[in-house]
Amino acid sequence: MKKNCTTTCRRTNLRCCNEFKFIQEIVEDISNSKLNCTPLFVTRYPVGINSRVKTIISNIESNEAHVIGIYGPGGIGKTTIAKAIFNKTCDRFDGFCYLENFREKSGANDGVIELQETLLFEILRDKNLKVGNKYRGTTMIKERLSVMRILLVLDDVDKWVQIENLLGRCDWFAFGSKIIITTRDKHLGATLGKCFSAYEVKELDQDEALELFSMHAFQSNKPKKDYLELSNQVIQYTKGLPLALVIMGADLCGRSKPEWKSAIDKYERISNKEIQEVLEISYKGLDEIEKDIFLDIACFFKGFSKKYVIDILDSCDLNPIYGIQKLIDKCLISVDQYDKLSMNDFLQQMGKDIVRQESPQLPGERSRLWRYEDVLDVLTENTVCIIFIHFSNGICSVFFFFI
Incomplete structure (x- = not known):
């Protein structure tokens, strides 16, 4: 009798344990589901956001491209718009995931693996999935998500290889899936052809x-x-x-x-430090020749014709045709309807500050001078100076090189 009682107690405890575990799993599933449906915080004051979001969503719905690029310079509102689009459209998909600070995380040690595991968890809600290495992770993502219609947002992408490391190819997604990327480089998806569609974020009116x-x-x-x-x-x-x-x-x-x-x-x-730190991200991603071209335009050539600037910089072996186009792709400069180079005032000020910081107190130690007072001070200090005078279409340009 005692043995039977003990056996019964064990069975009861086992059943209670299993029931508790089952209920706990249900609670976790419900909790995860509610957490996954919680909208992202967009911004405190969404001025001008709704009209831009509506336009982009309309274009996304009428476009078969499955990779959508939202591009523009730093501080223009790309991330804010992407989050608003995510909130408004995520419930139309079988699964969805928003990966923030993508550039920063993908460059860190094991960052790609962490992003892959986050992506799998956000869509499949299986916290036990471990990818081991990024190559296995790419295969797992393709095998498990290719049958689902998903929405994936990659915020702040600056190199296409970052996306390839995460996903491999981008042609395996189920029909109707969308990958939205925010970037400062409008040329980023050029290799995808019709699979990629780009939308530029304009300044507020x-x-x-x-x-x-x-x-x-x-x-x-x-x-x-x-x-x-x-x-x-x-x-x-x-x-x-x-x-x-x-x-x-x-x-x-x-x-x-x-x-x-x-x-x-x-x-x-003087540039505001917070603004400059955001804008400098694009500048730091340039190579040395592209940086030289950017600084030359910021200090001397804003408002000059593109052809004229190319002629000048070409004589300095800066390969300006390619370099200027790279700056345009990176949203650091633009060309107006009259083929003149234009640059946001903040970017121009940032460029001048970069040169000024080369030697804050001694102008003669800087690589470029554009203020009359600084040039006069340097010339009166007996600094050896090469003066280059260029005439074109009745315009006289004077450049100083100090050695």
Whole structure:
């Protein structure tokens, strides 16, 4: 009798243990499912976002391309738009995953493996999946996800090889799947042909810029009347770059008018450190010749015709035809309708600051001089100077090289 009682207790305990484990698994599945459906935080003040998201979603739905590139310079709002698109469309797919800081993570040790495991978990919700190495991970992703219609967002991609390391080829996805990438390089998906479609993020217009700035500076959708003129000065300076509007709005919030005037004067002379750190990411990704071309344009050639600049830089063995196109692809410069080189004021200021930091106190030690006062100071210090004078179409350009 005692033996039977003991056996019964064991069976009861085993059944209770199994039931508890079963219930625990159900709770975890529900919890994971709810967590997976939780929308991403987009931004505090989504000014100008909805119209851009609507346009891109409309284009995505009418386009058979399964890789969508959202490109533009740093601080333009690519990540914000990608998150908003993800929130609005993820429930239309069998599985979805948003991988942030992709450039940074894919470059770290074991970063690709971590990204692969995150991708598999986010879509399959199996926390026991381990890929071992990136080659096995690529195979696992293809085998397990190729039968599913998925949405995958890769935020901040700067090299196509990063995507290949994660996924291998991109032609195995089920029909209707979409890979959305944010990048500063519009040339990134050129090798994919019809499989790739790119959309450029434009700056905010005047009204949108004023509203976004006001939300951060005044917690209102428009500025105070006695600050309107100063606010418009900031809007003019930022040229519709959301990052700059947010940082400057927060910086000026609650400050007096004299402080505003002093701050605006400083902005126009010295780059804001937070803004410059974001913009410098693109510059640091260039090779040395491309960096030289960028700095030359920032210091001397903004507003000059593309052909004229190519002629000048070609004589310096800088291979400008290729180099200038690379800068255009990286959204560091642009060419207007009159074939003149253009550059965002923040990028130009960043370029000049890079040169200035070569020797903050001694202009003669810098690689380039563009201010009359600095040139005069250097010449009067008996520095050996080579002066190059170039005439073209009635325009005289003078360049100084110091040795």
